[in-house]
Amino acid sequence: MPIIATQDPTPAGAVVGTPAKQQRGQAEVFGERIIEALIYLCGFSAIIFVFGIFFFVFREGAPFLAKLKVGEFLFSTEWFPTSQTQAKYGVGALIVGTLSVTMLAMVIAVPFGLGAAIFVSEFCKGKVKETLKVVIELLAAIPSVVWGFIGLTVMSPIIINTFHVPIGVNMFNGAMLLALMSVPIMVSIGEDALKAVPDTYREASLALGATKWQIVYRVLLPAAKNGLLAAVLLGVGRAIGETMAVLMATGHSVRIPDSIFDPVRTLTATIAAELGETSKGSDHYQVLFLIGILLFSITFVVNLTADLIVKGVKKK
Amino acid sequence: MSAATSNLPATRLFTETPFVRKKQRRELIAQCFFGGMAAAMVIPLILIVGYVVVQGAPSLSWEFLTTNPRLGGIRGGIWSALVGTIYIVTISLCVSAPIGVLSAVYLNEYAKDNWFTRIVNLAVVNLAGVPSIVHGLFGLGAFVYAAGMGKSIVSASLTLSIMTLPVIIASTKEALSAVPMTFREACWNVGATRWQTIRRIVLPNSISGILTGVILQVSRTAGETAPVMLTGVATFKAVESTGLFLYNPITDQCMALSMHLYYIATQASNAAPSLPFAIATVLLCAVLAVNATAIGVRAYLRSRKKW
Numbered sequence A: 001m002p003i004i005a006t007q008d009p010t011p012a013g014a015v016v017g018t019p020a021k022q023q024r025g026q027a028e029v030f031g032e033r034i035i036e037a038l039i040y041l042c043g044f045s046a047i048i049f050v051f052g053i054f055f056f057v058f059r060e061g062a063p064f065l066a067k068l069k070v071g072e073f074l075f076s077t078e079w080f081p082t083s084q085t086q087a088k089y090g091v092g093a094l095i096v097g098t099l100s101v102t103m104l105a106m107v108i109a110v111p112f113g114l115g116a117a118i119f120v121s122e123f124c125k126g127k128v129k130e131t132l133k134v135v136i137e138l139l140a141a142i143p144s145v146v147w148g149f150i151g152l153t154v155m156s157p158i159i160i161n162t163f164h165v166p167i168g169v170n171m172f173n174g175a176m177l178l179a180l181m182s183v184p185i186m187v188s189i190g191e192d193a194l195k196a197v198p199d200t201y202r203e204a205s206l207a208l209g210a211t212k213w214q215i216v217y218r219v220l221l222p223a224a225k226n227g228l229l230a231a232v233l234l235g236v237g238r239a240i241g242e243t244m245a246v247l248m249a250t251g252h253s254v255r256i257p258d259s260i261f262d263p264v265r266t267l268t269a270t271i272a273a274e275l276g277e278t279s280k281g282s283d284h285y286q287v288l289f290l291i292g293i294l295l296f297s298i299t300f301v302v303n304l305t306a307d308l309i310v311k312g313v314k315k316k
Numbered sequence B: 001m002s003a004a005t006s007n008l009p010a011t012r013l014f015t016e017t018p019f020v021r022k023k024q025r026r027e028l029i030a031q032c033f034f035g036g037m038a039a040a041m042v043i044p045l046i047l048i049v050g051y052v053v054v055q056g057a058p059s060l061s062w063e064f065l066t067t068n069p070r071l072g073g074i075r076g077g078i079w080s081a082l083v084g085t086i087y088i089v090t091i092s093l094c095v096s097a098p099i100g101v102l103s104a105v106y107l108n109e110y111a112k113d114n115w116f117t118r119i120v121n122l123a124v125v126n127l128a129g130v131p132s133i134v135h136g137l138f139g140l141g142a143f144v145y146a147a148g149m150g151k152s153i154v155s156a157s158l159t160l161s162i163m164t165l166p167v168i169i170a171s172t173k174e175a176l177s178a179v180p181m182t183f184r185e186a187c188w189n190v191g192a193t194r195w196q197t198i199r200r201i202v203l204p205n206s207i208s209g210i211l212t213g214v215i216l217q218v219s220r221t222a223g224e225t226a227p228v229m230l231t232g233v234a235t236f237k238a239v240e241s242t243g244l245f246l247y248n249p250i251t252d253q254c255m256a257l258s259m260h261l262y263y264i265a266t267q268a269s270n271a272a273p274s275l276p277f278a279i280a281t282v283l284l285c286a287v288l289a290v291n292a293t294a295i296g297v298r299a300y301l302r303s304r305k306k307w
Helices: A002-007 A012-017 A026-067 A070-075 A092-123 A126-140 A144-163 A171-195 A199-207 A212-223 A225-241 A244-249 A267-277 A283-315 B002-006 B010-015 B018-059 B062-066 B079-110 B115-129 B132-146 B153-177 B181-189 B194-205 B207-223 B226-231 B257-266 B274-304
Strands: none
Touching: A026 A283, A026 B079, A026 B115, A026 B132, A026 B153, A026 B194, A070 A092, A092 A126, A092 A171, A092 A212, A092 A225, A092 A267, A092 B018, A126 A171, A126 B018, A126 B274, A144 A171, A144 A244, A144 B018, A144 B207, A144 B257, A144 B274, A171 A225, A171 A244, A171 B018, A199 A212, A212 A225, A212 B018, A225 A283, A225 B115, A225 B132, A244 A267, A244 B257, A267 A283, A267 B132, A267 B226, A283 B115, A283 B132, B018 B274, B062 B079, B079 B115, B079 B153, B079 B194, B079 B207, B079 B257, B115 B153, B132 B153, B132 B226, B153 B207, B153 B226, B181 B194, B194 B207, B207 B257, B207 B274, B226 B257, B257 B274
């Protein structure tokens, strides 16, 4: 019904004809107050939740801060949390693991993600475009545990046979999965960024006789570079925070990798794998929550940067 | 070449200068290059997903779906895991859908363009970016311990509902902002209050986008593993009955499809090799079916939209 009503906006004459503002029942006014209060409350909820996440994760990890030597925590590669006599909590190797997997993933994902974004936005039309977008959307929906399973059962034998390495679950495997997982994000955000470039730019270049190729790298890439950078950053954020896929596919050994076929372990995977075995309140337990805070901070910075870059695009 | 061109119509002759031919060739190369990049990511993915489904499909049967897992999950079916996932999805949907929609209403209809609104928007973006395992830690600290709910279905559902909130907020906001401003103005002009306008005009006209967001939230919730494994999903839980009401959501832990897949694929070495493929197939099909529904709903309602 309302659709019909809105289709035919009331002519001005009718407004004049209606009686002066009708009194509404007290209950109705009161109900409206309540619902608006609720709306305001929910509106602020995102802020509450972000602070809540920080607060509760920090609260569980905080007692260990007194014993924590920050330098040793961040840079030492000795992670022996279960040792009875000399437990050591150095997450250096885990940070290196996370960064190396993420970087390798981005090296694979960025060319393909941006290339696919350019293809979807500039080179295909109509049915092909719609189909591609739907396929990419569906790919983005595949749960990370299924990705991890694919890494374990499909990619691992392929990697062993192709590169003749002893272990199939390694940094390369994890990076491939992360690349495949972050490509859909890059494509959709990158496509938005390209769409935001005014058509007049394209028309002007076409009128000068530029080919599509020239338009892409002389006009579109410079004009959309901020949006594309934001797309890459959001992909990075997703890759750093990804848990299940890297837990299952990176091989899970704490070390600084020598080659891309070495198994590594990431920050996220460490929390997921070890938290179940710790007792509440133990040092190990608290350190895992501190790793959570570290992860929270890293992704916060990455997302903040991406957001500021996007805002910069919109202002122009 | 020149003999061939002389037979062609005049318009074609014009385009066949060497310069234009070079340009056309480059155009084609560019198209193939970028098309190849898109294909290089899409085709292997479809092959891999297809492989998983092909491996898993033979062991799927009605019996597999409707019998409970036995012997630590390596025998029997997946019924109790399926039900657990349904519980978690339903409860978290009931929490996050209203909050998310109202939050989007605030951001789109009430919020003024000032620093505070920018902070709220920033919070939404960051909430979407928080790693899932950190959400799990939060759920453990806040719901399981601080709120005293223990490891239970409610704790897991609440954790997931906060995690998926940004999905609903973003899609609802987009849907709301697609309603033309003139609709609201017309409604205000006949004396409607802000809330009346929202309820009678804005929400009905943006229901397609809101629905899409809610459906996407369902698929995201169903596939999440890391947060629920910390807050209330057990690797195995023996359940006798095969009804729909297996668990008490307040007190019980449950099994879930995603966790079951993780457990069987990594820890249960003596399970039949086809079992994880079968679970993965069920999970994949469920999630993709839900997403396809969302896309379908969106396309259908968009085609009916008259402005």
